[in-house]
Amino acid sequence: MEISRKESSLLRALATRAGRKKSGCCRCEGIRAVRELLSYYPEKVRFIAIAKRALPQMQCDASLLRIVPDNLFDELAGTVNSQGVIAVADIPAPATGAVEGEFVLALDQLGDPGNFGTIARSLRAAGQKELWYTKGSIDPWGDKAIRSGMGVQFGLNLRRFDTLHDLASFGAVQGINNVFIADPHQGENCFTCKALFDRSIIVIGGEPNGVMGVYPGAEKVIIPMPGNYESINAAQAATVLIFESVRRKTV
């Protein structure tokens, strides 16, 4: 089916936060991201806009496909080298079920959508589920966050809190009492800290200030940096910690 005018204006509107808020939808761009979305969340896909040139590459329920002329697609896509596929889906309701997996990764005021997305991918690759974040972090359902996350957001338990205090209190109610804060300057060596993944919350702060609030009872952990360097990128720090959990399980 050809894309309708209404559908293409929705697609356009979803590039903005206001448009997402109004419609309750988000857009999910790229072949891998759409595949991820369909695997976790097929019932909430409204339609999949596809450039004529990309038709041979996309296998899915044909009734979802809306064919878009190549030049209109490029205008709607917003990326320069688009893969020709954008799905429109309902934004998932915040997770409300039980906390899953071995630990929670929490992002405190993480302002960069690219970092949010790559952290989500690392977490997904490590087989974990819980990605929590505080107010002041970016919108996980924005274009760039979904693109850099390649849609893994749809399969994670995202939970949003106003403050780090609220976040830790919710954890405590769920029986998660170990809170670790990644700190660039001090703390226990993350590679030797025994309880780091023992039903814990690991908090990563947005750069350049790290975690802003001090949470009582939280312990600091540090990633050792023999190069005497101020700090690495927040997504890199999160990934080092996430894959330390993988290492401990696989060796």
Next chain:
Amino acid sequence: MEISRKESSLLRALATRAGRKKSGCCRCEGIRAVRELLSYYPEKVRFIAIAKRALPQMQCDASLLRIVPDNLFDELAGTVNSQGVIAVADIPAPATGAVEGEFVLALDQLGDPGNFGTIARSLRAAGQKELWYTKGSIDPWGDKAIRSGMGVQFGLNLRRFDTLHDLASFGAVQGINNVFIADPHQGENCFTCKALFDRSIIVIGGEPNGVMGVYPGAEKVIIPMPGNYESINAAQAATVLIFESVRRKTV
């Protein structure tokens, strides 16, 4: 001193590859990046353009400073929330001296400047020096690569090769015979591979194809992914490997 017309056109031209090629200079934006540049490479700094509003934040040799009206600065900067400081420096000559550190990180056709920069930062934080790359990778001296690398490029030994084969041959001449290729699908577990950092070259491929050429004698290493996920971001993969070297030294 106020910025001259010639200087501001140079600054503008350096946003493009052609402009960098013609002048042999690059621009380095942000307070931390300029600090890094000055610490490694002070003699090659041509001038430092500074927005009037940022003057109190920048301490350096006053003869280098060129004061720029705030609105002109924003136009020149190219970032939305600029910190108000851009240095112009000669692009460093490619490294020619001996290979330093314990291992070489090699990027094969890495097309994303943000990834290039964050990998450079991780390497710097880990205290390593050698960052090699093949043709088809992005320009390490472009705006975005320097910004996301926060200028650590200036302190690393960057070496560029036409092909992976040339890269490995150069390594062999330097007595580096272990070549490892990070592979998303198969190989030895990176967390147990003993020789991984033993005067080795570790090759990371640009997404989504990974390393394209097969290099004879190279061994594959894999980052285990219990989540059964296709692959993580190239910069995340590089950082997991880089910090595995740190872990082995610090525990």
